[in-house]
Amino acid sequence: EAGVAQSPRYKIIEKRQSVAFWCNPISGHATLYWYQQILGQGPKLLIQFQNNGVVDDSQLPKDRFSAERLKGVDSTLKIQPAKLEDSAVYLCASSLGRQEQYFGPGTRLTVT
Amino acid sequence: RKEVEQDPGPFNVPEGATVAFNCTYSNSASQSFFWYRQDCRKEPKLLMSVYSSGNEDGRFTAQLNRASQYISLLIRDSKLSDSATYLCVVNPLRGFKTIFGAGTRLFVKA
Numbered sequence: 001e002a003g004v005a006q007s008p009r010y011k012i013i014e015k016r017q018s019v020a021f022w023c024n025p026i027s028g029h030a031t032l033y034w035y036q037q038i039l040g041q042g043p044k045l046l047i048q049f050q051n052n053g054v055v056d057d058s059q060l061p062k063d064r065f066s067a068e069r070l071k072g073v074d075s076t077l078k079i080q081p082a083k084l085e086d087s088a089v090y091l092c093a094s095s096l097g098r099q100e101q102y103f104g105p106g107t108r109l110t111v112t
Numbered sequence: 113r114k115e116v117e118q119d120p121g122p123f124n125v126p127e128g129a130t131v132a133f134n135c136t137y138s139n140s141a142s143q144s145f146f147w148y149r150q151d152c153r154k155e156p157k158l159l160m161s162v163y164s165s166g167n168e169d170g171r172f173t174a175q176l177n178r179a180s181q182y183i184s185l186l187i188r189d190s191k192l193s194d195s196a197t198y199l200c201v202v203n204p205l206r207g208f209k210t211i212f213g214a215g216t217r218l219f220v221k222a
Binding site: 033035040041042043044045048055056058091100101103104105106 | 155156199
């Protein structure tokens with residue numbers, strides 16, 4: 001069974017630039033999550049989708065972050081404009097309902 | 113008070129030792145609980161779910177105390193390969209927002 005795919009794996013941008021991350025969940029997983037993990041901290045949920053719909057985005061900085069999940073499969077997370085404090089690993093995970101979450105390898109973002 | 117709190121450690125133990133981690137949560141309506149393991153620069157992976165009656169998987173034992181609102185993870189006969197960060201995860205009864213603790217770092221030394 002193929003795992004959660006994410007791209008790119010690494011990204012370096014300057015502050016005020018924009019960046020987009022892509023995630024392809026495990027086939028059949030209706031629930032998709034985006035997390036931000038800052039070094040030394042646990043993952044922080046940014047947004048959770050159930051199929052096409054947003055279940056929770058209470059911790060998503062909506063003035064600069066946006067996410068979409070078209071056709072209930074792939075998802076993209078965008079940051080525009082980026083700030084220095086956005087440097088982190090962005091993890092995508094998927095699950096069947098509220099069971100075990102399977103994580104992708106993450107995208108390591110550095111904002112300079 | 114944080115919604116999920118863990119002792120950040122690090123815990124430094126010799127091989128063969130028994131070590132225990134606790135994780136406290138603030139939302140009494142929390143329903144499901146998990147322990148994840150995260151190796152350095154890798155993604156988190158499920159170690160085990162935590163059931164009300166407690167559960168064991170080889171050298172690992174997880175327990176839930178709803179009255180005191182904490183979960184625990186016990187590792188017996190520690191191996192070098194157990195060195196990692198252990199994250200506790202809480203799912204609330206209502207709503208779907210999953211909350212991760214900050215993690216407890218474990219170093220097992222020869």
